[in-house]
Each structure stands twice: as C-alpha cells, then as structure tokens.
Amino acid sequence: MEFKPFNRYILVEKIEPPIQKETPSTILVPDSYITREPHTVYRIASIASDCEHFKAQDVGKIIVLNTAMIENIKVTNYIFDLVLENYVYGIIEDHPQEKEE
DSSP states (O other): OOOOOOTTEEEEEESSOOOOBOOOOSSOOOTTOOBOOSEEEEEEEEEOTTOSSOOGGGTTOEEEEEGGGOEEEEETTEEEEEEEGGGEEEEETTOTTSOOO
C-alpha cells in the first residue's frame, strides 16, 4: 500500500529505535512505563507537495524529529508514521544508514 502525505506532512520510516533508559524514581509508576528520548532519527519516505522546507529530492535523507510529535496512522494492517515539517530538527549528512544512490 502506498501513502501520499498532504498538508505539510512528511511520511517517515524509523531507522533507529528510541533509546529507552531506566531512571530511578521516587514516584510509583507502572512497570510498563517507558521514558522516551525527546528526539528520534528517521528516514524521509515521502513529502507532501506543499511542504515549504522539504522537496522531492529530500526523500531518503536522514532527519531528527521531535519524538512526541510523530503520528502513527493505522490503515487496515499498515501503520504509517507522519510528522509535520515544522517538527523536524534537521537533516543528518553522511549518516551510515543513508540509502546509497
């Protein structure tokens, strides 16, 4: 299934899972509670045509996102990760997991 983003959204693919760390706490929280890093590394899969800061040639580039702003859209058995372009911190140049052209 192909998903084409609109309204300044960027379709992204996770390439590095968020780092999970355990921190000692004096507050009781459920055992399933996981702290997440504030930013995550993703690869651009597709870009909405109305994005102001990203163009079609940016597909495949590695970006750093605000983790809390990633939206997971479920359509039948597919899950798509989307983020608005203004939640992108920046592009990582020469990342070892970048696609070779």
